[in-house]
Amino acid sequence: MTERVVIVGGGTAGSVLANSLADEVAAEIDAGDVEVVLINDSEEHVYKPTWLYVPFGEKTPEDAKRPLNDLIDGRVELMIDRVSAVDTDAETVSFDGGRDDLAYDHLVLAMGAQVTPEKTPGLVEGGHHFYGPEATAALREALAEFTEGHLVMSVIGVPHMCPVAPLEFPLMADTWLRERGLREDVEITYTYPINRAHGIESVAEWVGPLMEARDITVETFFNPERVDPDDTVVHTVEGRELSYDLLVSIPPHDGSDVVRDAGLGDDGWVDVDPATLEATAAENVYALGDIADLPTSKAGSAAHYAATSLADRLSSVVRGERPTAEYDGKTVCFIESGEDEATYIAFDYEEEPTPKPPSTLIHWSKLGYNQSYWLTARGVL
């Protein structure tokens, strides 16, 4: 009998997993004992970190895309369709497009995170963001026209993708505006929901003085409840008001209704064992990447490391061996700090990161990584 592994979502997590698994169980696939199916709702693979560079004219949304077909091992069966439901009792997935249900022996959910700016009243009309292809292109236009006034970068959604992008944007905007001789006419404010500038304590300690040196005002305990697009004012849960001329937010995020409806996680994120990535509510179901409710950041590197350990685990499982590989929460994030410099943080479930002093070398490493990412997705690096 063929053991079928079905992976839903061909982003970073799903692609690295499909390729690594196909490599590890190549012989079993060739013998017809194992089948790896990757389902994605579009023919394109999107590398989201590219979107950070679009507002500054350094990249375009097109640069973030590659045909999935070019990235995925020929031993993987690629299906382009949207999964509409999962039945963990019958062990099947259903599709939007009317295709027959597909049975699985092992199911991996890797559907990523969605942004839901509409959840904050007025935010769609009154604000910009760079967490989607159209949105980041629109922000590029807004920034190009912006010559004076108050630029507000507000973190609304927590958890959100990429722990550091909200810090990178104002630091990069500061440099960008300086280069254009506009910085003196622009005030920059960064807001964060809790009582410090970042959820990770050591990052907050590192970025506080840097923001001050760049003349970026930091507002904490700032939780936007609604935006008034006519008066251009942000109103918070704490009863504060902040007026803006250009509002850039990290919008609220959501997991997936497929997860909620399947009873795999109330908030749309899959409840999993952080080490084995097994869903807590059903057998033979796993989740990784942004859709998994893990005590680490929603970052591409976390998705990548989790995918390689899950590939090891699943290859043991499909061979009938006892799986031993575990994910330790390893995450690495480069942080652009403006002025053509960057730093990075590395951490896991146990260890808090310590940011290194920013350097030009690390900035070029980040840009280099973004290029070599296409090899990572292929499972080469």
Added chain:
Amino acid sequence: MSDTQLEADVTVNAVGSSCPGPMMDLIGKAKDVDPGTVIRLQSSNEGTEPDVAEWAEESGNELLEVLDRGDHWELYVQIND
């Protein structure tokens, strides 16, 4: 204290979630509820109590009570107008 007379209108279970998850879950819920609502926040993170106390003070909400449940804490927070 191990018991309370307080009745919560809603419970937010953030046990197992690391900082600042529990407080963010509380703030997320606070955005949705009516004034006067008492939220019971369950957290196993020891940083939650001081953080929530500071946020409540800042935001004009009230941290009514904190109970030690052994493997987690229960924080009762009243959301004001």
